[in-house]
Amino acid sequence: MNLKKSLLLIAVILLLDQISKVYIKTHFQLGESVEVLSWFKIHFIENSGAAWGAKLSDFLPISESSGKLILTVFRLFAVAGIGYWLFETIRKKSPKVLILAVSLIFAGALGNIIDSVFFGLIFDHSTGQVATLFSDEPYGGVFYGKVVDMLYFPMVDTVWPEWVPYFGGKSFRFFEPVFNVADTAISTGVGILLVFNKKAFPNKEEESEIEETVLGETINQVLENE
Known part of the structure; x- marks a missing residue:
């Protein structure tokens, strides 16, 4: 997978993620649920904390707002780190399965960080009402x-x-x-890394074989062109 394909995948996931979130915010009240199938529902909740709704203030002697700020800043650094990891895997022409997995994880992390950074600034609250996009009275801030x-x-x-x-x-x-498209991308990426670990992280012998194969193909192409 090259850079263009990786960016295309990330863009598609981000679009699906953000469109679905904006739709839910502007059509559902907090806690509202619609049954699609007996085993699948659209159920609107908001998560101001980490995984499973945990908050730093539950574990540390800090206010909820301080915990939220620390968590968002941490997420920003995490997204930057994953972005660098993705850039390096593409630059080094790592196995396609690794690039695919990291692309999914990066897209998911970026999708959720957009909520954390901007949604408090562009929406009003959803409690007992349907939120307004670009509201004059946003529920939070950056x-x-x-x-x-x-x-x-x-x-x-x-x-x-x-x-x-x-x-x-x-x-x-x-x-x-209850999760979203971004969470699905992250979970899928992690699952790929776990299931296809050996393909994603080949050992040195396999890397040497890959390098020899690539080198051989390159030499053959040069000879053919001559």
Whole structure:
């Protein structure tokens, strides 16, 4: 995968991610849900923290606003780091599977950071109302936006049998998290790295074989041209 294909993939993911988020913000109230299938719902929530809705203020003696600012700044550095990693994998002509995975992770991280940096500045709140884009009364400011999530797959929604120790009688739902297109891209990228680890990170012997193959093909092309 070359730079153009990587950028095209990133652009497509960003467009799908941001269009879906803007649509949800301007058509749904916070907490509103629409059933698409029995196991798939569009359910609008906002995440002001890290994964699973965790907040730094839950673990550190700081205010929620300070925790949000620290988290957003950290995300900015993380996105910059992933961007550099992507640039290096393309520059070094790394395996296509690695470039694909890093492209997906970068696109997803960038999609969510756009929410964190800008959404608080361009939307008003969604509690009890449908938000307005480019509102005169935004709910936050730069770095204080909330990430929009809407994809919900409660494929199993039941209750544990009474005879199950500790969990008996309690509700069980799979899959519980609500996520977005950007989260899907990140998870897919990480999954590719885990499943195709050996292809993404070939050992030195494999790298040598690849280099020899490329060199041989290059020499053959030169000889043919002559």
